[in-house]
Amino acid sequence: MDAIPANASKVVQTATARVHDVVKQRILNGHYQADEYLRETSVANELNVSRTPVREALRELVSEGWLEAIPHRGSRVVAWTAKDAREVFELRLVLEPLAVRLASTQISKPCFTYLETLATQMESLTEEVNTNAESRNGIASLNHEFHRTLILASNNQRLANLLENVVRTSVIHRNFGNYDLANLRRSMRHHREILEAIAAGSPEWAENVMRAHLLAAQALHVPHTNTPSG
Amino acid sequence: MDAIPANASKVVQTATARVHDVVKQRILNGHYQADEYLRETSVANELNVSRTPVREALRELVSEGWLEAIPHRGSRVVAWTAKDAREVFELRLVLEPLAVRLASTQISKPCFTYLETLATQMESLTEEVNTNAESRNGIASLNHEFHRTLILASNNQRLANLLENVVRTSVIHRNFGNYDLANLRRSMRHHREILEAIAAGSPEWAENVMRAHLLAAQALHVPHTNTPSG
DNA sequence: TTAGTCTTTTTTGTATGCAATCTTCGTTGT
DNA sequence: ACAACGAAGATTGCATACAAAAAAGACTAA
Structure with missing residues (x-):
């Protein structure tokens, strides 16, 4: 019942958290499609932040299984088989x-x-x-x-x-x-x-x-x- | 059987991957103890890298449940209850x-x-x-x-x-x-x-x-x- | 035409500087 | 004595610059 989000008191979230949420949403609604590579600079420009928070958000999404990362090649949306x-x-x-x-x-x-x-x-x-x-x-x-x-x-x-x-x-x-x-x-x-x-x-x-x-x-x-x- | 590590072909790993492994090892062997805060600069100095790869490695370890992150306060080793x-x-x-x-x-x-x-x-x-x-x-x-x-x-x-x-x-x-x-x-x-x-x-x-x-x-x-x- | 190689361009990986935020500790007022 | 306030220090968050690696393209030779 009383499921309180960890950062409920703080209305301000970090840029990394915002990027995380937006990208996850875009994967869910199909804005980013399967096997599509997410370019750090592109995402950064779209969301008006630098590459740093984007990189951190992408890394989280990789750990959660939404993206897969290939060293020196980037992160792409995992295909659903x-x-x-x-x-x-x-x-x-x-x-x-x-x-x-x-x-x-x-x-x-x-x-x-x-x-x-x-x-x-x-x-x-x-x-x-x-x-x-x-x-x-x-x-x-x-x-x-x-x-x-x-x-x-x-x-x-x-x-x-x-x-x-x-x-x-x-x-x-x-x-x-x-x-x-x-x-x-x-x-x-x-x-x-x-x-x-x-x-x-x-x-x-x-x-x-x-x-x-x-x-x-x-x-x-x-x-x-x-x-x-x- | 044939469990091949994802990056077996590449002997060189990124600094982030190295930091990830070392910190995880140090949590396992007790070098970092429960509830201890990991300071980004400290870890960076110990491993002779900049804060950037340290931040990324810590974020991964948070996603994997080894650390917990509090915004603007840092990451600490999770206590085992x-x-x-x-x-x-x-x-x-x-x-x-x-x-x-x-x-x-x-x-x-x-x-x-x-x-x-x-x-x-x-x-x-x-x-x-x-x-x-x-x-x-x-x-x-x-x-x-x-x-x-x-x-x-x-x-x-x-x-x-x-x-x-x-x-x-x-x-x-x-x-x-x-x-x-x-x-x-x-x-x-x-x-x-x-x-x-x-x-x-x-x-x-x-x-x-x-x-x-x-x-x-x-x-x-x-x-x-x-x-x-x- | 095609395979191979060199160059150029793109993209990721890392370092560093500064801003924002939190913590600590001293100071002041009651 | 103690609470409230504030300044200084420490620490994380973000932006930017540069280095390293990979991809793409152009050129050459067979």
């Missing part, structure tokens, strides 16, 4: 259930209430999905907030950091575009069931619903039709 | 079994043979533990290599990176000092059993032995005597 998607999913499938299990035993009352609010809002938007064009975007951002809140409630800062980096890198390619109403409703039902499991004091239940939740989502992105017949 | 130990262990307990499970299905023959060699060498050293003073150190480094090799065989680069960072930060405080011969033998038996499970084509078996392996190690560091009686 099928192998990357697989790797991230394998990790999410163990890390996020872990987060839910841990959160189950130590979540605070207000945090739980907040999750219920998010779930309710998402359920409302789900029923509007055929009439409201913006519905899917709303669900996507509420969904992200739901998962993020749950992860923070795990009381494991490293786990939260890992998931933040891992999931954010993949979020570029993820939305609710290929969810029909039935799939959306199941997804919402999962959220609600996770909360029920937590309320019932069963970490294992919560953990397994989360796994089902992720696997159901995966199945939509990688269809593997296997309709039993006969 | 009981909570940190708990967080890392929670992560290891899901990540390393995952690595073994993945490795089980796709490990190469030479890689498997290499693991058997390592296991054999460790078993030999184990029986010398009461006569050879250097035995424990040898086991520790072979053990690290065993786990590292297994993780790389998972064919999930992100997972390998995560574990490298997560485990390395905790390795400062870990050795085989409090293992008696019985515990050492069980640990060796675990290694061997993991290989047997892989050879038998059972990822679940391998995965669960790894979990037992980690939990047994944990029990030694956090004794929780609960001898059943009556």
